[in-house]
Amino acid sequence: MAQVRFAPFGDTIECAEGQPILSAALSQGYFLRYGCKHGGCGTCKVVVTDGDIEDSGSSFALTHAERSAGWALACSSRPLSDCVIDISAMGLTREEFLAGDRVETFDTVIDSVTDLPPTIRGVTLRLVSPPDAVYRRPVRQRRGSRGRYVPCFLDG
16 A cells, blocks of 8 residues: 655545546545546646556647656556655645535526537526525636536536
8 A cells, every 4th residue: 555645735545456546535524626527637746756557548638748756646646665745736725725625406407408518518507596505615726727527417
C-alpha cells in the first residue's frame, strides 16, 4: 500500500495497489477537483514531485510534454511507490480540500436547454425543493482551465 502526500497541505492517504489517487482521496474524505473520472477531461491535473506513478489517462487531456514535466491525472494515476502530489494547480483552499466530496439531493425542473457545440447541451435547472438550497462549493475558473461540472443524476 503506497502513501500519497498532498502538497501544499501535507495530508497523507493510503492508496491500495491499483487504486487511482482520486478514488483513494475521495474515499478517505478529501476533495480534489474532477470531471470525468476516467482520464479524458484534464480537470484533475496534478504534479508528481516525488515518487513513481502509472498514468493511463488520455493524451488529449495530458500531453507528452506535460507528462515529461511531471504532470499526471489523479483519476487515472496509480502510485507505484510512496509519492508526493502537488495539488496547487487545482486552486483549492485547505477548507475545500478537507470538506470531502458531498452528495446532496435537490428537486429541480428544467428551465432551459441551450445548444452548445454539436454534441453538448447546456441545461439550466431551477430549484423546487428545498427552495432555499444553495450549491455551496465555490467554483473558480482559472485562465486556460477547462469547464467545471456538477455531476447530476436524472430520474426518468
